[in-house]
Amino acid sequence: MPQWNQATIVGVGLIGGSIGLAMRARGLAKSIVGVGRNQESLVDAKRVGAIDRSTTDIAGGVKSADLVVVCAPVDKIVGLVQEIDRHCPAGTIVTDAGSTKSEIAAALDQGLTNARFVGGHPLAGGAKAGPKHADACLFVDRTVVLTPTRRTDAAAAEAVEDLWTALGATVVWMKPKEHDEALAFTSHLPHWAAAAVAATTPEKWLPLTSTGWADTTRIAGGDAALWRQIFTSNRGHVLKALDKFEKVLAALREALEAENDAKLEKLLNDGKNRRDAVGN
Amino acid sequence: MPQWNQATIVGVGLIGGSIGLAMRARGLAKSIVGVGRNQESLVDAKRVGAIDRSTTDIAGGVKSADLVVVCAPVDKIVGLVQEIDRHCPAGTIVTDAGSTKSEIAAALDQGLTNARFVGGHPLAGGAKAGPKHADACLFVDRTVVLTPTRRTDAAAAEAVEDLWTALGATVVWMKPKEHDEALAFTSHLPHWAAAAVAATTPEKWLPLTSTGWADTTRIAGGDAALWRQIFTSNRGHVLKALDKFEKVLAALREALEAENDAKLEKLLNDGKNRRDAVGN
Known part of the structure; x- marks a missing residue:
């Protein structure tokens, strides 16, 4: 029934x-x-x-x-x-x-x-x-x-x-706040990064993209108005996630600029370890 | 034959x-x-x-x-x-x-x-x-x-x-140099961003990831030593791509912080338009 x-x-x-x-x-x-x-x-x-x-x-x-x-x-x-x-x-x-x-x-x-x-x-x-x-x-x-x-x-x-x-x-x-803090990292940050990577890529080089670019930017194809609302309605948590993201990016850049290969590889492995933990 | x-x-x-x-x-x-x-x-x-x-x-x-x-x-x-x-x-x-x-x-x-x-x-x-x-x-x-x-x-x-x-x-x-300039955007930048998103995500929130996070970070699962070498051997072009990426990120953040919804939506649409141009 x-x-x-x-x-x-x-x-x-x-x-x-x-x-x-x-x-x-x-x-x-x-x-x-x-x-x-x-x-x-x-x-x-x-x-x-x-x-x-x-x-x-x-x-x-x-x-x-x-x-x-x-x-x-x-x-x-x-x-x-x-x-x-x-x-x-x-x-x-x-x-x-x-x-x-x-x-x-x-x-x-x-x-x-x-x-x-x-x-x-x-x-x-x-x-x-x-x-x-x-x-x-x-x-x-x-x-x-x-x-x-x-x-x-x-x-x-x-x-x-x-x-x-x-x-x-x-x-x-x-709790609603806990959900929003988590999703800022697990959903909103990936969308933000995907949109930024796509927007950064010069149009003339788009024919040279492959599966890596396609995977990384896939969610950037989502509705921009809907996503704008999501970011706006979670502004505080998204900004905190961005603070952390920008620190990671700065550390990566510093290692590349300083030709610190061991540090660069370690940072890349930090990402790999989290990715591998999720699988698929 | x-x-x-x-x-x-x-x-x-x-x-x-x-x-x-x-x-x-x-x-x-x-x-x-x-x-x-x-x-x-x-x-x-x-x-x-x-x-x-x-x-x-x-x-x-x-x-x-x-x-x-x-x-x-x-x-x-x-x-x-x-x-x-x-x-x-x-x-x-x-x-x-x-x-x-x-x-x-x-x-x-x-x-x-x-x-x-x-x-x-x-x-x-x-x-x-x-x-x-x-x-x-x-x-x-x-x-x-x-x-x-x-x-x-x-x-x-x-x-x-x-x-x-x-x-x-x-x-x-x-030309070799032209290839390296293009790939800095179409391959190396996506890997960089994917690794950074994965490394930024707190381990405790990994169970709350979904298809968006999985797609965006997929290539971060690649061999860190191999990718470190790729970044190192293309350092100049990668740093130029990162300059542009960081400018796009800064513009996105500024729009979010300033509650400039129209600007934020426009920037997200810039990414969507490039993503849609590639398809799949």
């Missing part, structure tokens, strides 16, 4: 579409409703089987929902959850997939009437955006961070944990 | 092994000899079919060769080619796969007796090293840079071009 009567996904891009597809594949909801502003994405999401029906009307989309998952750009999430709260039944569990958590937690920790909100962030993605690339296994063996606070309803947090576990993910609970 | 009587590959790692495998698959040589110091690599190269026979004796390995391909660390190539020159037949074509070209060209442009040397660099590689991962199609649709100088034998340069073309690659000719 499905755990959820109606799950509503607000924002049916790659992540939202994959959640819908994964829930349907596992029979977790009687019906899945997609809410979006972009008619094309809604049509694609329905065509790939990620949702049962779609609407551009958020009030109508959530009025019978017992679960709402918000998969929107980070600077839209607070407003959307507040709007959902005005129209959803009392006790509806609302969670999100936003890339930063402190701002959202601070804004939504109080003042909601109907929604029981649980902050979340699936550490998953793909090179290609949009529901056309939705994948029912996108979250299998991936990590999902949940960021409940002291005010978060404990039963709601557990229900959201159960949802992600059912989709194949491993759930870890962190 | 095979074009080459005996091709000798000095250094049968991923690149050397793949050249052997690709030449054998296309019937380009009557016999292929592998020369190396590492007995295990030679055994592996023979097992995967990259070479017909192997030796640790370079003199014996090249004494009947009409083609020698040197696939060794950049700081070993000059010495190896000079040694090959003392033992190979007059007119033997010798080329290399070194990642930097100016130092090698300067050292080998004069003083060779028997060998006709042509500098080369296949822009190809793989995440896994060693002849076990050799791939007969590693060079298909890839770019190979040849760096003949005014003193390079023209017929030898054309023969090396024909070899790479037969292996599926597109050959471009560049």
Whole structure:
């Protein structure tokens, strides 16, 4: 028997579409409703089987929902959850997939009437955006961070944990601030460096790039407006990560300039050791 | 009829092994000899079919060769080619796969007796090293840079071009210095940034990395000693690329600190546009 009567996904891009597809594949909801502003994405999401029906009307989309998952750009999430709260039944569990958590937690920790909100962030993605690339296994063996606070309803947090576990993910609970500090290093810094390497490469030399350049800069192809918002909403932690990054770069440069081969090799090995620890 | 009587590959790692495998698959040589110091690599190269026979004796390995391909660390190539020159037949074509070209060209442009040397660099590689991962199609649709100088034998340069073309690659000719300037941006800078991102990431947060971090830092898993040599042998151009990289990083940071969203988004789009121009 499905755990959820109606799950509503607000924002049916790659992540939202994959959640819908994964829930349907596992029979977790009687019906899945997609809410979006972009008619094309809604049509694609329905065509790939990620949702049962779609609407551009958020009030109508959530009025019978017992679960709402918000998969929107980070600077839209607070407003959307507040709007959902005005129209959803009392006790509806609302969670999100936003890339930063402190701002959202601070804004939504109080003042909601109907929604029981649980902050979340699936550490998953793909090179290609949009529901056309939705994948029912996108979250299998991936990590999902949940960021409940002291005010978060404990039963709601557990229900959201159960949802992600059912989709194949491993759930870890962190404080919103701790999440944002970690992701500044593990997600935001790599994007920053990738964008900078790509922007530094003279156009005339692009034909001489190979797999190394392609791998290193891949995420720089992501939506610049979305990433700008992520950096802005995590400014303090990103700046701290950049401080550390710039120190490492300075040490590398100093070793190269001083022809200190042993030091240079040691620094390169520091990077190699962390890379090898992650694998793949 | 095979074009080459005996091709000798000095250094049968991923690149050397793949050249052997690709030449054998296309019937380009009557016999292929592998020369190396590492007995295990030679055994592996023979097992995967990259070479017909192997030796640790370079003199014996090249004494009947009409083609020698040197696939060794950049700081070993000059010495190896000079040694090959003392033992190979007059007119033997010798080329290399070194990642930097100016130092090698300067050292080998004069003083060779028997060998006709042509500098080369296949822009190809793989995440896994060693002849076990050799791939007969590693060079298909890839770019190979040849760096003949005014003193390079023209017929030898054309023969090396024909070899790479037969292996599926597109050959471009560049001056050694121009190659090194370009590769500082397209290969050495990405490695530098990848190593720095990996080294900057606190170990305790490594479990929170995802595909973005994995892609961006992948090449940091490469051999630190080999990369140290590449950076050292291209120090001047690498430092110039780093100057430009650090300016881009400074502009990004300034936009983030100043909360200049439009500027930050514009800079991120500069990176996205170059990344999108390359594709994949």
